[in-house]
Amino acid sequence: MNNKVLILIIGLIGAVLAFSGCVSNSEAQGTGDNSWKNVEESGVLKVGLCAAWPPFESRNEKTGEIEGFDVDLANALGEELGIEVEIVDAEWQALLGGLSKGDYDTLITCMSKKEASVENVEMSDVYYELNDVIVVRNDNNEINNVSDLSGKIVGVQLGSGSEQAVDALSGLKEIKRYNYNPEAMIDLQNNRSDAVVVGYTYVLSEISKYPDLKVLDTPIASAEIVMVQKEGAKELTVKLNEALSKIKENGKYDEIQDKWLSLE
Numbered sequence: 001m002n003n004k005v006l007i008l009i010i011g012l013i014g015a016v017l018a019f020s021g022c023v024s025n026s027e028a029q030g031t032g033d034n035s036w037k038n039v040e041e042s043g044v045l046k047v048g049l050c051a052a053w054p055p056f057e058s059r060n061e062k063t064g065e066i067e068g069f070d071v072d073l074a075n076a077l078g079e080e081l082g083i084e085v086e087i088v089d090a091e092w093q094a095l096l097g098g099l100s101k102g103d104y105d106t107l108i109t110c111m112s113k114k115e116a117s118v119e120n121v122e123m124s125d126v127y128y129e130l131n132d133v134i135v136v137r138n139d140n141n142e143i144n145n146v147s148d149l150s151g152k153i154v155g156v157q158l159g160s161g162s163e164q165a166v167d168a169l170s171g172l173k174e175i176k177r178y179n180y181n182p183e184a185m186i187d188l189q190n191n192r193s194d195a196v197v198v199g200y201t202y203v204l205s206e207i208s209k210y211p212d213l214k215v216l217d218t219p220i221a222s223a224e225i226v227m228v229q230k231e232g233a234k235e236l237t238v239k240l241n242e243a244l245s246k247i248k249e250n251g252k253y254d255e256i257q258d259k260w261l262s263l264e
Helices: 002-030 034-041 069-081 092-101 160-169 183-188 201-208 233-248 254-261
Strands: 043-051 057-059 086-091 104-113 121-123 128-137 152-158 174-178 195-199 214-215 221-230
Touching: 002 254, 034 043, 034 233, 043 069, 043 152, 057 069, 069 086, 069 104, 069 233, 092 104, 104 128, 121 183, 121 233, 128 160, 152 160, 152 183, 160 174, 160 195, 160 201, 160 221, 174 183, 174 201, 183 195, 183 201, 195 201, 201 214, 201 233, 221 233, 233 254
Parallel strands: 043 086, 043 104, 152 174, 152 195
Antiparallel strands: 104 221, 121 221, 128 195, 128 214, 128 221
16 A cells, blocks of 8 residues: 555656656747847848947938948848848837837947946947047137036937936036937037037047037047847847957958048
8 A cells, every 4th residue: 555655656746747847848948049040040130220320320311321330340240140131220219129129130330338238138249449529619628628527518419328428427517418419519519508428430420510619639438339139139149249250350340440430
C-alpha cells in the first residue's frame, strides 16, 4: 500500500514538472526576440526620423527628398546587412511613441542617449558625439560663455538634447521652448531672446541664413548620438552595431561624415 502511494506521489510530481516545463517553454517562445528575424524576412528596415535637423536629416528644397548624414548612414547599414531601407518622416515628439507601437524598426535621427532614455528602449553603440553651443547676436558682447547666460532669456528646441543641457543650467531668467530651431533663431534675431543653445553641426550648416548671429567657441555640453530600438529588440541592436563597426572599418562611415559633417 505504501509503495503504491509513493509511486502515485512520484507520478504526480513528474506530471507537474513536465507541465511546468511545457508552460515555461511556451512562454519563452512567446517572448522571444524576433526583432532581427522580422526585419530579415521582410527585407526592409524601417527607419524613423524627423527631417528638420540639417545636416543630419532634412528635405532637399529642390527635390523634396530627405537627405543628410543619418539617411546615408542608414542606407550604408542596410547595404551591409543586405536589406532595403525605408525612411519614415515624423514629428520629433512622436518618434519614441511610434517606435513603441512598431511604426519603425529603429530611429536614426540624431537622438542622444539622454533623449532616448525617457522611454525604455534599446540603444546602439554611439555613432557620433554632438556638441551643444551658444548662439548670440553679433552685437551682443555680454555673453561670452555659459556663465554669462545667468539672468538671460535662452531659446531651445523642445525635446532636444540642447533642451536638456539648458534645463541643467541655473540662474536663467527664462527658457523659451520652440518646436523647431528656425523659430528660435528668428526670435533671437528679433531680440525676443538673448541666446539660443543648439547642436554645433546644425548651426554651422545653417548659420549663413542668419548673418547677424554668431556662434561662441566653447561648447556647453556634449551628447552621445545613438540608434534607438524598441525595448527587447536586442538582436536587431546587435546587428546594427555589427554593421556600424564594419562600415567604420571599411571607410564608408568616414566618407559619409566628411560629406555631411565636416567642419572645415
